Amino acid sequence: MLQQSTPTREPSRTDRRALWGDCVLVRKAMIRVGGAGGFWGESAVGVRPLLDAGVDVLVFDYLAEITLSILARQRRDDPAQGYARDVVPALVKPFARRLAERGVKLVVNAGGVNPAACAAAIRSELAAQGVALKVATVAGDDLADRAAAFHQAGIVDLDDGRAFPAPETVASVNAYLGAVPIAAALGAGADIVVTGRVVDSALTLGPCLWAFGWALDDWDRLAAGSLAGHLIECGPQATGGNFTDWRQAATGDAGAPPDTDPVPGIARIGYPIAEIAADGAVTITKPPGTGGRVSPATVGEQMLYEIGDPTAYALPDVVCDVASVTLTQAGPDRVAVAGARGRPAPGHYKVSATHADGYRAGQVLFFYGDQAAAKARAYGQAMAARAARPGRRPVPPWPSPGPWGSGTRTAAPPATAWAGRRR
Numbered sequence: 079m080l081q082q083s084t085p086t087r088e089p090s091r092t093d094r095r096a097l098w099g100d101c102v103l104v105r106k107a108m109i110r111v112g113g114a115g116g117f118w119g120e121s122a123v124g125v126r127p128l129l130d131a132g133v134d135v136l137v138f139d140y141l142a143e144i145t146l147s148i149l150a151r152q153r154r155d156d157p158a159q160g161y162a163r164d165v166v167p168a169l170v171k172p173f174a175r176r177l178a179e180r181g182v183k184l185v186v187n188a189g190g191v192n193p194a195a196c197a198a199a200i201r202s203e204l205a206a207q208g209v210a211l212k213v214a215t216v217a218g219d220d221l222a223d224r225a226a227a228f229h230q231a232g233i234v235d236l237d238d239g240r241a242f243p244a245p246e247t248v249a250s251v252n253a254y255l256g257a258v259p260i261a262a263a264l265g266a267g268a269d270i271v272v273t274g275r276v277v278d279s280a281l282t283l284g285p286c287l288w289a290f291g292w293a294l295d296d297w298d299r300l301a302a303g304s305l306a307g308h309l310i311e312c313g314p315q316a317t318g319g320n321f322t323d324w325r326q327a328a329t330g331d332a333g334a335p336p337d338t339d340p341v342p343g344i345a346r347i348g349y350p351i352a353e354i355a356a357d358g359a360v361t362i363t364k365p366p367g368t369g370g371r372v373s374p375a376t377v378g379e380q381m382l383y384e385i386g387d388p389t390a391y392a393l394p395d396v397v398c399d400v401a402s403v404t405l406t407q408a409g410p411d412r413v414a415v416a417g418a419r420g421r422p423a424p425g426h427y428k429v430s431a432t433h434a435d436g437y438r439a440g441q442v443l444f445f446y447g448d449q450a451a452a453k454a455r456a457y458g459q460a461m462a463a464r465a466a467r468p469g470r471r472p473v474p475p476w477p478s479p480g481p482w483g484s485g486t487r488t489a490a491p492p493a494t495a496w497a498g499r500r501r
């Protein structure tokens with residue numbers, strides 16, 4: 079992560095009119111935001127249940143740091159590319175009419191390093207279907223044209239002090255923007271908002287600002303909205319997809335017998351819904367009839383995921399303190415989230431730069447902890463079952479999910495993983 083040498087902050091943070099122009103705030107009492115996906119390439123299987131559950135807003139988080147480097151390389155080869163192209167065939171094409179009929183807003187960071195091209199592709203699909211939805215873009219995060227200036231200015235890595243890479247090796251340079259431009263786009267009448275790099279939680283906080291008109295120095299409410307966004311930004315991680323006591327999440331029952339088959343529950347895991355009230359109250363739930371589990375433990379593990387210091391999770395809109403947050407079971411698969419505290423946001427944006435360094439990395443999916451081999455086997459079988467669900471594109475038979483290692487690294491065939499044993 080690379081930090082800019084001078085602050086780049088919107089002026090007059092507490093003046094909504096200066097920041098938002100003539101946008102219209104809707105003043106709702108509550109909105110329901112569905113977290114439909116947590117990474118580029120994730121299936122849109124969660125969208126239909128979320129729409130059936132009556133969400134007001136759908137958010138889909140496509141971007142990670144490595145994703146931006148891939149998209150930047152695609153844009154280098156073809157200036158019309160550089161965005162998550164599956165947003166059209168997987169999300170817009172099958173669901174545009176339902177979004178329009180139900181008045182559901184769609185907020186996605188699928189724009190990558192080319193939000194304008196992404197928006198153009200979405201508009202083209204909408205026109206082909208005759209669906210009248212307004213599409214807006216959020217830009218300004220792409221700082222690639224300033225790479226040489228950053229290098230000359232002596233900008234260094236935020237964590238280890240390394241020098242900014244040589245400009246000719248830089249693939250992408252992006253600032254992590256916040257929620258205000260998303261709120262402004264919705265307030266200007268947008269039905270679909272396409273962003274480049276924003277912090278993941280801003281996809282949810284933006285609709286909160288638009289719906290409730292929160293002041294930009296109402297730090298506790300900004301923290302509550304940001305925490306809600308953080309809890310649903312990784313899709314079904316909050317509903318048990320990345321849970322230590324995975325059998326509970328897979329079966330949906332803490333008291334299920336240990337020999338209960340976990341695969342069906344994982345294969346139909348529900349995607350999270352954040353019910354956010356104007357006073358900042360948050361409840362996390364999921365669509366009825368779906369797999370997985372929403373409990374203080376599943377939500378709590380996601381709350382602490384990738385935030386660093388829980389007393390100072392720094393975002394462009396607010397610094398969140400979640401150390402005193404309470405998570406209360408408020409009904410079956412319903413968890414009330416309270417107690418987030420906020421402090422004034424930093425005076426600068428964080429910037430991420432990716433660059434070519436002579437290496438290409440692969441990825442291995444690891445399972446560890448209690449009953450790691452069984453967990454890996456169950457999740458492998460669930461992936462195969464999910465890929466073969468009715469209505470999905472036909473897929474060839476998957477190899478048997480095995481063999482599985484135990485304690486030492488072992489070679490594995492395609493579609494398998496290595497499982498280690500806790501020592």
